[in-house]
Amino acid sequence: MTKARIKYVLSADSWAKARKAPMPYTFEPMLATLHREPFSDDAWLYERKFDGIRLLVFRDGDHVELYTRNGKARNGHFPELVALMAAQPGERFVLDGEVVAFEGDTTCFSRLQQRAGISDPAEARASGIKIYFYVFDSPWMEDYDIRRVPLRERKQVIREVLDYSGDLRFTPHRNGDGAAFLAEAREKGWEGIIAKKAESAYRNGRSKRWLKLKVEAGQELVIGGYTDPEGSRTGIGALLVGYYEGDALRYAGRVGTGFTDAELARLKETLSTIEQAEPAFADPPDATDIHWVTPERVADIRFTEWTPDGRLRHPAYLGERDDKDAREVVREDRA
Known part of the structure; x- marks a missing residue:
């Protein structure tokens, strides 16, 4: 050329x-x-x-x-x-x-x-x-x-x-x-x-x-915590995810579907190494069953819509992304 x-x-x-x-x-x-x-x-x-x-x-x-x-x-x-x-x-x-x-x-x-x-x-x-x-x-x-x-x-x-x-x-x-x-x-x-x-x-x-x-709503969101599995499920129960609004990490909801068994196990192994005592969310949910993590990992989440109180409706996990920095994640319909 x-x-x-x-x-x-x-x-x-x-x-x-x-x-x-x-x-x-x-x-x-x-x-x-x-x-x-x-x-x-x-x-x-x-x-x-x-x-x-x-x-x-x-x-x-x-x-x-x-x-x-x-x-x-x-x-x-x-x-x-x-x-x-x-x-x-x-x-x-x-x-x-x-x-x-x-x-x-x-x-x-x-x-x-x-x-x-x-x-x-x-x-x-x-x-x-x-x-x-x-x-x-x-x-x-x-x-x-x-x-x-x-x-x-x-x-x-x-x-x-x-x-x-x-x-x-x-x-x-x-x-x-x-x-x-x-x-x-x-x-x-x-x-x-x-x-x-x-x-x-x-x-x-x-x-x-x-x-x-x-075609459907969806975006990358920051992982701020996870819950333990219940019943016959292994690995983790759900991810707690959010987005940045200025310097504040805002809570957007729990994501409990879309995982394979292998991905549940991988996420448990990965997230357990970055646990921290306090939530990174500026507005964390009031619950006692949560493992808080350092907000450094990003997941791709599909959902139907945002609710009026800023939560995800019917979210599903698509996969983890390492091609986007966590601090770049904002709520896209407000960007």
Whole structure:
């Protein structure tokens, strides 16, 4: 891949917005803002929302690094992706995308989580869980910072210059008809869609030029405690979860469904090592059967809605996430 190839893909106006710059080796990715109402607008692109783990890919010659959005290295967890990126025709690039595992035709975070917890490359490869990487953006390509180039043309660049013959996938998009696409997502059992302003630049941090529209309510929440199991259940009974409002951790409710037996046992082993005497919640529930923990771990929770008193209705556990810092977790419908 050469400067001439990138210049050929871009319009003259967009090429003027690209600037020569050193390759970044870390940066804060662009993040979507939750949006409630479906909409259709020709100025927006609509992509499928994957139920996976966001990864940033940095390739400099023979050297490839994979990082989560909060800067955790993931080369050992996904060695196939390292090999896949090293085999690409371009030698220097930064990609933004999502690693996924499938269950049938639907991406499945709980299946991916079984791989995400394995850091030994050989063991990860032998897990039997096949992974794919969907690339949807690139802020830097072959000596050029292309963040100011409009999104539509950044997507043209990654479509033209990358090789999609293996397990690398280009993230397709729908033009204009977002409401119909969200209805299709609901029908197919997807998590939702992402709406992106077609002419948007790539900005660090959360932006209202990228919007996430979910089929069901759900978000990451901080684990602040757990209860003991009852009856024939083993491991833990329920998780107590919450979100940050300024410096205060607010209690959002108990989550007692969605766990496998193996996950109940793993959570018990993990959480018992970070127990503390006092609750981290600013408004803890009045109960005596709770093991309080240091609020450093994050879980992905699906639920039907928030109640008027700020509790989760019918929550279910999807999996633990280590790609988001606990202090970044806020109530999304208020963000």
